Amino acid sequence: MDLDFDLSAESPKFVQLAIGVVAFLAVVGLVLLLLDRTPMRQRARLHATILLAPAVTLLTIGLIVPAVRTTLLSFMSGDGTDFVGLANYAWMFTQPEAVTVLRNTLAWVVLVPLLVTAIGLVYAVIVDHSRFESLAKTLVFLPMAISFVGAGIIWKFVYAYRPEGADQIGLLNQVVVWFGGEPRQWLLDSPLNTLFLIVVMVWIQAGFATVVLSAAIKSIPSDIVEAAKLDGAGPAQMFFRVTLPSIRPAIIVVLVTQSFGMLKLFDIVRTMTGGQFDTSVLANEMYNQAFRYGETGRGAALAVFLFVLVTPVVVYQLRTRRAVR
Amino acid sequence: MRRRLSYLTLLAVAFFSIFPLYYSVVVASRHNSALAEVPPPLLPGGNFFANVARVFDTVPFAMALLNSFLVAGSIAVAVMFFSTLAGFAFAKLSFRGKNILLLITVATMMVPAQLGIIPLYMLMVKIEWTGSMYALVVPALVNAFGVFFMTQYLSRALPTELLEAGRVDGATTWRLFWHVVLPTARPAAAVLGMLTFMSAWNDYFWPLVVLTPENPTVQVALSTLASGYVNDYVLGLAGTAVGTLPLILVFILLGKQIIGGIMQGAVKG
Structure with a gap:
């Protein structure tokens, strides 16, 4: 060594x-x-x-x-x-790849928060008061310790592909072949490849949602829960009439935080596909223009556009800040 | 029935969370040829240290680990100190322009780092800091999130009467800061330091822009490992395992505090 x-x-x-x-x-x-x-x-x-x-x-x-x-x-x-x-901005909205980049960014911003919140919510409700609660939460939280780059490397391996006939080394294709299916190039076929990248992010962030939502569920006053039980509310009614309305603020926090984070998304796309095969997103495009192609103006325009997209979140934060005060 | 269903979900999610991690450790500890075995190996093998040695041969990984420790450590210490100073001022002093300044701080917290990176890079080129760790540390010495975090904490935890009493006794602000504010701030500052260390350790965009592969941080070295033409998965996974180990240890030791901190800082993103 x-x-x-x-x-x-x-x-x-x-x-x-x-x-x-x-x-x-x-x-x-x-x-x-x-x-x-x-x-x-x-x-x-x-x-x-x-x-x-x-x-x-x-x-x-x-x-x-x-x-x-x-x-x-x-x-x-x-x-x-x-x-x-405005030439750089005009370029941004007229180049053919721009539509793909915007479509992908939109997919990340919409799908990741929804999936993460849904999984986190279901999981938090199910493990609530179960015997393995703390263990279950620790397990789902552990991927948070891994960097996006590290997660990218791990999942690039999960998705790895070898031509048909050769031995599959990727975890997913091994499973597919094992069940008698045909191996696929998960990261090559657009637009599904973006979805497979999104799975990686959901894997990392589900723990965050679980922990935040679980804490919110715990802080629902017990007299409300008791009263609903006395009135004979079933599990479904309990969930939609009591749990969901009570933890609305926490759900909004998770949704906002996640979509805000996804606008800036870079590491996973960079490590796993480098933005090739129609998987690029705004921040990756900005990196390419500014630091690979020497197109500083275009890179700057993309950064400004990114910021414009974030402003609603900024305004929302400032307003809730004021409301708290 | 309901019970069984919930156990099933629990198992499924736990499996989805843990198995990729576990399996990558298995692969990292085996020889490349084991990857194609049918059925795939499910237990760790004995090749881990040999693989790690190959990682150190392929990229300057020792240097990367040292760099990441120095950079993340320095940033964490500086952020803790400067944020406590500013948080104290925001939480307990009343002065003109305070609200607007605090509002600007909160707004700054939301600005994506990408917005400043191009001019920052030009600046680093001009002062010849590219490739040096200064370029990572100096711009990160303070961040709006830290200031906001400490402001929140100190305005709750720092008793105003204690400050008043000190004031009446004629204590200087230095003494008050050292003997009253700092001890009160310590638990929150520790959480802030941990979160800062973690995010600095995992940061990728800016290090990738400003550093060279010859003098990388852990994340930059890992991405070099993974971007080879012939994809050596064992190599990448072994590197990831070593590069993640410090954070996993922190997580296992201090998980509760980290979760608490993340909850308070859920606005950070």
Whole structure:
């Protein structure tokens, strides 16, 4: 085994780390020193400024300024020199592949939240008060620990295909052959291949939905449940009249969180198909344009479009925020 | 009957969740030739360490693990500290412009990272940070989610009377922060640190953009492993197992706290 891990080759990294630690401690020291000089009785505004300065500065440099620059770049040519107006946006909606990319993104945004919520809900209701509840929830939650890249690798193997006659090595095709079926190229045939990629995401996220919804079910006041039972509500009535209305907010949280996450989806598509075979999505297309083809303007336009799609979620969040207050 | 049905569902879902994981460990511990066996092998074999050794030969995996630990660790520590500072200000100080600033923070939380990545990359090229870990750590030193998370927690958990009492005694803000705020914030900060570490460990888009395959993080190294022309599944799965092990350990040890944190932060996405 070539564990070529000689420390001297890695030493620049530790120098970098040391520089980083020193810089970090310097900032911490500066903040604390400034705070030490100003007794609490003085103006709160000064304190707030000192306390917030690092976070606000970093957020501005790291996100807000780049976001504004991306918007400007989306009106520029590929190399970022000439102003081209809306040409990049026009390109985005007229290229033939665009329809596929948008269709796929839509499929992810709609199907993943629905499937995840449905599975999570059924599972949470079934395991509620069962003997194996905590074990069952842990099992379904475990895939959350795996990175999307790792999940992509695992499922690429599950879907692996060898030509007919050869020995199938993919788990799914082995099962298919075993039952006497013909092996399929799961990741090649559009549009079904996008569905098979979606299964991977459902596999990862079902645990999240289960845990959130199960907690919501647990917090339904027991007197409501008791009253419904006394009135002779059957299991179906119980579910539709009591459980479902009571956990509506939690269901909305899961739906919103999931669809928001799927808009940015990149890792699974990148690892499993690279966006080939008509499986590409917005973020993958943005990566290709900006970082593979050098079309900065087009990449920026795609990023801006992504953001526009997210804005309803932002507005929704801000409004519920206000409602809570 | 109903009972049997529920056990069946339970089994089916648990099988769907666990079996791909289990089977990939089985494959990672066997020789390539075992893949085509009929029926497929169902128990782990003895080849795991040999396969892992091949992973280390194919990509700079030791370096990737070191990089990921350093990057995710630094980010987690910085996010915990800066978020606690800002969260304290938002939760317990009243100053002009606070509400609007907090609103902007919440809005920022929803902005997809992709929106800033192109200019950020141009900046990294200009200051020659591409390929270096600085490019991963510095832009991630603070995030809106962390600030929001700590604000939520501190406004509930930090007793205003305690701060008032300290104020009356003439304690400086430094002393209050060190002796009152930090101890109160510790449990939430720990959860935040864990979540941050996990998401930094699993991050892929930005590292893929800004790093080179010669000096990767774990996720970038894994994607290199999996993108070979001749797809060596055993290799990819063995790498995935090693690259996921740290997080699985964290999950087993601290699962409850992680779930709690994810629930509170369900808005993050």
